[in-house]
Amino acid sequence: MAEAAVLSTGSSAPPTRRRRNWVPYALLLPGLLWLVVFFVLPMVTLASQSLQEGNVDDGYTFTGNVGIYVDALKQYWPQFVRSFLYAGTATVLALLLGYPLAYFIAQKAGRYKNLVLVLVIAPFFTSFLIRTLAWRTILSDDWFVTTWAQKLHITDLLQAVGLTANDSLLSSKFAVIMGLTYNFLPFMILPLYTSLERLDPRLIEAAGDLYASPWQTFRKVTWPLSLPGVVAGTLLTFIPAAGDFINARLLGNTQTTMIGSVIDSQFLRVLDYPLAAALSFILLIVIVTMVSVYVRRAGTEELL
Amino acid sequence: MAWIKRHLISFAAIAVLVYMLVPNVVVAAFSFNDPKGKYNYNFNEFSAAAWTNPCGAQGICESLGLSLQIGVIASLTATVLGTMIAFALGRYRFRGRSATNLLIFMPMATPEVVMGSSLLTLFLMLGVPSGRTAILIAHIMFCVSFVVVAVKARVATLDPKLEEAAADLGANPTQTFLRVTLPLAAPGIAAGALLAFSLSFDDYIITNFNASPSSITFPMYVWGASARGVPVQVYVIGTVMFVLTLVVVMTGQLISSRRNRQVA
Amino acid sequence: MSKQQGKGDLGLVALTKSFATFTAVHPLDLVVPQGSFFALLGPSGCGKTTTLRMIAGLEEPTSGRIRIGDSDITDTKAYQRNVNTVFQSYALFPHMSVLDNVMFGLRRRGDKDAKAKAKEVLELVQLEQVASKKPTQLSGGMQQRVALARALVNRPDVLLLDEPLGALDLKLRRQMQIELKRIQQEVGLTFIHVTHDQEEAMTMADSIAVMNAGRLEQLGDPATLYEQPRSTFVANFLGQSNLLRATVNPGGTDHVVTVRAHDTDLEVSREHLPEGVRDVWLGVRPEKLRLGEGGGPNQLRGIVRDVSFSGVATQYSVQMPWGQELIVVQQNDGTARAVLGETVTVSWAAQHGFALDASQDAEAGAELVDDHG
Amino acid sequence: MSKQQGKGDLGLVALTKSFATFTAVHPLDLVVPQGSFFALLGPSGCGKTTTLRMIAGLEEPTSGRIRIGDSDITDTKAYQRNVNTVFQSYALFPHMSVLDNVMFGLRRRGDKDAKAKAKEVLELVQLEQVASKKPTQLSGGMQQRVALARALVNRPDVLLLDEPLGALDLKLRRQMQIELKRIQQEVGLTFIHVTHDQEEAMTMADSIAVMNAGRLEQLGDPATLYEQPRSTFVANFLGQSNLLRATVNPGGTDHVVTVRAHDTDLEVSREHLPEGVRDVWLGVRPEKLRLGEGGGPNQLRGIVRDVSFSGVATQYSVQMPWGQELIVVQQNDGTARAVLGETVTVSWAAQHGFALDASQDAEAGAELVDDHG
Amino acid sequence: GSAGKNPTTGGASGTAAPAKTAAAAQDMSDTEKLVNWSNWTEYIDTSDDGKSRPSLDAFQKKTGIKVNYTEDYLDNDEFYAKVRPLLEGGKDTGRDVWCSTDWMVARLIRQGYVQKLDLANIPNAANLDDSLKNVEFDPGRLYSLPWQSGFAGIGYNLKATGGKKIESITQLLTDPALKGKVTLLTEMRDTVGLVMMEQGKKIDSFTDADFQAAIDMIQQAKDSGQILRFTGNEYTEGLAKGDIAACVAWTGDVVQLQFDDPKIQYALPQKGFTLWSDNFVIPALAKHKKNAEKLIDYYYDPAVMAQVAAFVNYIAPVKGTAAELVKLDPKLGKNPLIVPTPDVLARAQVFRGLSTAEETKYNKLFSALTTA
C-alpha cells in the first residue's frame, strides 16, 4: 500500500523487446479503450455541450457560442481565483505538515514504520464525508476547541487576518482550508514517503561529514533529492483540492464557495448545462496548464 | 532540551499524525453516543445501541452493501485493466508510449467534478441511464490510472534477469509469467487494488453525478443524512471500516514478517 | 576453423552478434570439450556476456551456429535448451524458498524426483540447512551457492557461469573458487566460466580463451598462455609483463638468438621468437627476473625506485638507464631484499623471455579497465 | 596504553561503543601519527566501520575520548570536525555535478576559492574532464576518485577511507591502490584506511592495526605483522600460515630452540618463541617453505596432493604422514616444479618459523568470512 | 384543515394546457403487489426506534401492497435533474409516485412527465381541502394531490441570538448580532418571496423590478458576510446546535426541533410569508399506477393523515385531519403552525406561476447568488 498513490518520477526506459511487437498493444487495448470511451469521449462531449444554447424545457442546440466562456469567466472568476488560492494554500500546508511525517516514517520510525503508514492510510476507509462531518463537530461553537481558541485569542487573530468572520472557527475560510489540507494530506504523504524512503541515509551523513549543518543538509541534500516526491505530492493534493467542493460546502460559508460547487450546482440544480460545461472546461484547461508549467519547471518531465 | 531538539522531527510527525486521526477518534467516540434529539453532535450519554444494531438506520446497510459491491467490482476490473497497461508500459518499448502515459495521467489531473459532469453529459447524450452501471463505469475509469501508477512502480523495479533465469531453467513464457513475473509484481498489484477500492468506496463527487434514485452509495447516504441528522450507525460503520483496515493490514504484515522470521 | 567435435562438446561456428550500432562478437569459432572447465577471459565489454547469452539462448545470434554434440541448437528457445546459467547477480527468485528455487527447473520439466534431487544438490553445496529460507536472508556467498545449485541440479549439457564470484569479497572469493572447482570435478559437467580475474581463470580452468574486442586472442592451457603469450595484449592482460624494445641480431644458435635492446645484447630462446620478424618486444614476467647476477645470461642494471611488500612477495620497481621501469617480483623466502635507491642487477634466463612482434602496442591489455561505469 | 601524542596526531583513548545488545568496540587505545597511511584490518563485523564513524562524529562513543593533537573533539558534531570520510558506497550526491560534489565541503565553510581548489583536486585525481557530469554517468572507478577528491579538497586533519575500493573489480582495484598511495604521498594527510583485503593493507599502509571482535589484536608495520604475528588470528588472517602442533624441547642455544612436532625435531629462533610456554603452534608461511632439501635445517616429507598454477606462483598442497596438508607457494621462477602425487621434501630456515601459544584456536581468523549476507 | 390564497389569476403565460402528454406503461399493479414511492427525508411517521413506519405498515397489511419507500428526494432541482434524462428518453424512472413542490409540479405537467390521476381509484380525494382544490398550475387537480403543506418563515435559536427575538426579514438580513450565522433557503420561491413581502410586494403579482430589488437586498446581506449559507433541509442541524442563529425555515422542521429544545423559536413575519405544498404525482411510465393511487387514497383518510401530521408537524391538506389530530395529541391540534388560524393564514401568500422564460431568468439571477 505504501507504494500506492505514488507518481514515480524515475524514467528508466524498459529493455527493448523486438520479438512479438503486438503484445504491448494487446495489453494496452482494453484499458485504453475504456479510458478513451469513458474519459476522452466525455471530454469531447463536454466541449461540444459547452457550445450549445437553450434551456431544459426546450432542449439544447449546438450554436458554437464561444461567448459562454467569456461570460462564465466574467461571472465566476472570483470562484476560480478562490479555488486555486485555497487549493494552493492547502497544498503548501499539506507539504509543511506532510514532510516531517513522511520523513519520520521513512527514516526514523524503525519498526513502527508499517504501523504509522497504516495509520496514515486507514482513514481512507472511513468515508471522507464522515470525517469531514466530524470536523464540523470538532470546530463547532460549543466544543472546547473553539472555546480554547477564543480564550487564547486565536480566533481574534484569525479574524484579524480575515480567515474567519466572527469568533467561531466553523464556516470560515479557515475551516475550508483546514479541511482541504486534512483531506488531501495522505496524498501528499505517500509520494513524499516513497521518495524519502529511497533517500540513502549515507548521503545525509556525507553532508554532515562535509561540514553541512543540519539545516544546510536539509536544503542542499534532503530537499532536492525528495523533489520527485514533492512534485508528485503537490500535484496529487492540488488537483483534487482545486476541484473539490465538499469541504467548502460542509465547512464554509457563502464567501468561500469554490468553483467545484458552482459546476455542481449548475449541472445538478440549475441545469444550465452549457455554462456548467464551459466552467468545467475552463477548470480543466487551467489545471492542466498549471500542472505542465509546474512539472516542467520542477524538471521532472516524465511524470509517470 | 537537547533531547527535545534532536527529536523535533519526531514530535512534529506525531503531532501531524494526531491531526490526521482526530476525526477518527471523534467518530469512534460518537459511535457510542445516545444523542439527545436527532443530531449527533454533543456527547449526551454512553450507549452501545448503535453497535448492537448497525443496520438500524433506514437504508444504511443497503447503501453500504452497494458501495462495497461497487468497490469490489470496480477495483477488480480496474486492477486487471491497469495491470495490463502497467506491464505494457514497464516492459515494452512501443510507438505511442508517451501518448499512453499522457492518457493515463490525464484522469489524475482532472478534477472530479469535471470527470463526473463530462461523463454525465456523455451518458445523457447516449441515453445511458444513471445508476449502478454508470457508477461502475465511472469508478473503473478513474481507478485505472492509479492502478497503473502503483503497478508500474513495482514492475519497473523487477529485475528482467529473473525472467531470463526462469527461461534459462526451462520455463516457457506462460510459466515464466505465472510463476515468476506475476508473484513478483503481486505487492504492487495488491497496493493498486487496495488503492482503487478505497478511492471507489470513498467517492462522492463523481458518483453523485451518475447515481440514480435507486443507487445510493454509502457516501451518498452520508451526504443525504447530513442534511437531516446523521444516524449514529454511520459513525459505527466509519469506525468499523477504520479498525478493520488497521487489523487486516497489520495482521497481514505480522503474518508475513513472522513467516520471514520463522525461517530465519 | 571448426575442429572435430566430440559427442557432448559445445561447438560455436562463426558465431556473430551485432547490435544496432555495434558488433559485440565477431565471427567466433570455438570447441569446448565435454566435461572441461573452460574459462572465458577478457576486459570489460569484450563480448564475454554476449557470447554466453547466445549459448544460453537469451540472445539471438546475428549469424553462425551453436551445436552441442551433433544437434544444432541455434534456433531453439532458451527454455528448450539443456544449458543453464549462473548469473553474476544470481537472479534468485526472491519470492521462493531456497529449495523452491533449486527445484524450479526440475519442476518445469515435470521431474517427479525434484525434491530429492534438489536436496541432494543442496547438500553438495553445503546448504541443506537453509533450504526453507528466502534467498534475501542469505549472505552473498550462500546466495552464490544457491544459484550454482539451481543450475547444477538440472544436469545441463553445459553450465554457463557469468562472473559468478564477481560480487564476493576477496577472501570469500578464493574459498568459492576452490569449492567451484571441487564441484565441477565431482559432477563432471562442462563449465564455461566468465571472469575478469586472470588469477581466477588460471587457477581454475583447464583451458582459457582470451577475448579482446569481440575476437578470440589466444586459446590454451593456463601455463602456455601465461608463459608463451602470442600478443602483447595477452602478455599484459594475463599478469604483468616487462616489455623491452629490441631488434633481432642475425645468427644465433639452434636454441638461442640474441637481440639488441637499448645497446645491450640479450638472449632469448629461438622457439619463443616469432618467425620472420626483426623488431620485437622482448618480454619477461616479473617473477622470472632475479635481483642479483645469478639469474642467467641476461643482465641489466638499474636503480630501485619502489618497494612494495605484500606478504608472500615483494614487488620492486627498477629504473633502467633509459627511463623504463622494470617490475620485479621476489618471493619473500628469506633471501636478502633490495632497498629503495639501491643500484641493482636484474637478470633472467634466456628460456624465460619471449619475443612479440613490435608492430603491436606495448600497452595493449594493460590500460585502466575503466569504461563500464 | 596511550602514548605520547604529536601535534596533529589522532588519538583514541579507551574508545568504546556499545549498541543496545552488543558491544561493537571494546575500549580501544590508538595513536595514528600525523601524515601516516594507517590501515585498519579485520574480519567483517569486527568494529572497523564503527570506529571510523566515531572518529568522523557520525556515531557517538559510549565512552572514551577522541583527540586530534591537543584538542578533544569527542563532543563536537560531525559537521564541526575537520575530518572527512570516503564512504564505501561513495555516497556521492546524485543531484549535483562532479564539481559541485567536490565543492560541497568548501562551500559549506564559505571558501571563496572553492571552484579553483576543486578543479585542482579533480586534476590530482585525473577527472578534470568530467567535472560537469553527474556521478551516475561515471564508472565505478571514477566515482571512487570523485569521492576521494570530495574529501581531499577539504584538507582534513584526518581522512577516513572505509573500504573505498571494495566495490571495484580486481584489476581496477590494484590500479586505484597505487593511485591512492601516490595521492597520499603527494598531499601528506593522515589516511585511515579500512579494508578487508590483507594484501591491500600490506602494500599500502605504513602501519596496520588488526582488529578482532571489537578489540585491537596487533599493531605494527606490515612486515613485522606478517612475519611475526603474535596470535594465530593474525597469522591466519594476514595471509596463510601452516601451523604445526609442537612441544618445546628444553635447552637449545641462545639463538635457536628445538621443538618436537609429530615426532620430528624442528628448529625455531628463540626470539620468535613466546616466553614461558611449552605447547606451541609452530608456524611457517607458505612462501617460506621450499620444495627440496636446500631450504634449511627443518625438513618434512609428504605427498603432493594439489598443484594450482596462478601465473606468478604455483601453490602446492603437501600432505604430511599425520594427515595435515601444508601449503607451499613457489614462485614460477623457472626452477623445477613438483607434480601431483610426487613425494617431496619440504624445508625451511629456523628464522622463518614462529611459535604461538597453543592455547589458541589454530583456525582463528581462517574461517569462511560468510556471515555478513 | 387549511385554507390559503388561491392564485387563480396566474402569471402572464405558460400555464396553459400541457403541451405534451405523459406516456403510460402497461399497469402491472394487479400482478405485482408493489409501489415505489420517493419522498423527502423524514417526511412520514416513524416508530420511536426508527425502524418502522406505522402508517405504511398498516397500508401494507390492509392492501397487501408492498411499499418501497425511498427518502431520495432531497431537493426539487436535484431530483428533477436526476429523473429528467430518463423521462426525456422515454424510460421508466423506477418510481410510481413521488412528492414535488407546487412549482415543480407545474414544470412536470408542462413537460408531460406526469400522468393524470384516475380519481376512481382515489375516492378519498374528495377530502382534499377546498382551498387546494383548484390551483393555478393544475386546474382541477388532474395530475396532483397535496401531500403536506407548510409555511416558510424565520427559525432561530435563542441560545445563539443571546435571547434576542428575530421577527423580521430585515432584522435577519441586517442585525450585526447575527453576522455570519444566518442561512437562507436554496428554494427560490421561499427565500425571494419572503424578502419581496418584507419589501411590501405581493408575491402573487410582482414585477421583474420587484424581484431584482429582493435579489439586491439578499446580495447586500451576502456581501456583508451576514449570510452563512444557502441550504436545503440541512439548516436544521446547525440551528439545533446554535451554529446557525437564525434562518429562513420551514414550519415542520422547527416544530420538530422544538420538541428537543425549547430555545428554538419560530416567527412568521408580519409582512407575510410563503405557503407551499408538496404534491403526489405519478410519473410517466410508472409500472404500478393503480397501486400508487390506492396509496394516495389511503393517506387521504383523515385518521391516517393525522398520524402523519402528528409526526411531521406540517399542515395536512385533508379535511378533518385537525379533529383527528386533537384526538391523538391535543397540544398538537392547537399548534397554529400545524393547524393555522385564519388570521395566520391571511398573511400567507403563494408564489405566482412563472412562464418558462421567467423561470429561466429568475433562476439564473437567484443561482448566481446561491452558487457563487
Ligand SMILES: Nc1ncnc2c1ncn2[C@@H]1O[C@H](COP(=O)(O)OP(=O)(O)OP(=O)(O)O)[C@@H](O)[C@H]1O
Ligand atoms: N543490447 C545491447 N545493445 C547494444 N550494445 C550492447 C548490448 N548488449 C551489449 N552491448 C555491447 O556489447 C559489448 C559487449 O558486451 P558484453 O556484455 O558481452 O561484454 P562483457 O565482456 O560481458 O563485459 P563485462 O566484463 O563488463 O561484463 C559492449 O560494448 C556492450 O556495450
Ligand SMILES: Nc1ncnc2c1ncn2[C@@H]1O[C@H](COP(=O)(O)OP(=O)(O)OP(=O)(O)O)[C@@H](O)[C@H]1O
Ligand atoms: N546500529 C547498530 N545497532 C546494533 N549493532 C550494530 C549497529 N551498527 C553496527 N552494529 C554491529 O556492530 C558490529 C561492528 O560493526 P561494524 O560495521 O563496525 O563492522 P565492520 O568491521 O565495519 O564490518 P564490515 O567489514 O562488514 O564492514 C557488527 O556486529 C554490527 O552488527
Ligand SMILES: [Mg+2]
Ligand atoms: Mg559481462
Ligand SMILES: [Mg+2]
Ligand atoms: Mg564496515
